[in-house]
Amino acid sequence: xxxxxxxxxxxxxxxxxxxxxxxxDAGRVATHRDEGGRRLIDGRDLxxxxxxxxxxxxxxxxxxxxxxxxxxPGIVTAVKLGDVAAQVEIQAGPHxxxxxxxxxxxxxxxxxxxxxxxxxxxxTNVHIDRA
Numbered sequence: 001x002x003x004x005x006x007x008x009x010x011x012x013x014x015x016x017x018x019x020x021x022x023x024x025d026a027g028r029v030a031t032h033r034d035e036g037g038r039r040l041i042d043g044r045d046l047x048x049x050x051x052x053x054x055x056x057x058x059x060x061x062x063x064x065x066x067x068x069x070x071x072x073p074g075i076v077t078a079v080k081l082g083d084v085a086a087q088v089e090i091q092a093g094p095h096x097x098x099x100x101x102x103x104x105x106x107x108x109x110x111x112x113x114x115x116x117x118x119x120x121x122x123x124t125n126v127h128i129d130r131a
Contacts, residue, residue, distance in 0.1 A: 003040035
């Protein structure tokens with residue numbers, strides 16, 4: 001069975017290593033130590049915990065009502081405006097997502113470089129939600 005370090009688990013869960021460490025310290029996910037003393041999380045435990053996190057959501061007040069399930073929260077790194085169309089780039093952890101949308105949509109959302117946004121991917125479309 002594969003085990004993961006706290007840092008690897010954090011990357012897979014999309015959180016900081018400090019957050020993953022706090023969850024482990026609080027007993028939310030079980031850890032064990034290897035020969036070198038590093039804390040490891042069993043792959044099965046990490047998989048179960050990731051499902052638990054996904055089911056928990058971010059709280060009812062922050063709930064997003066959408067049919068698009070693949071959400072990538074990140075930061076806007078580029079906005080290119082044309083006369084009618086626009087291109088928005090978001091860096092979401094290790095993922096760079098690019099969305100082509102109307103200029104009007106970008107202006108209505110007030111999208112600018114440096115702001116938080118969520119790219120939602122469904123099939124071949126990337127939707128942008130302002131944070």
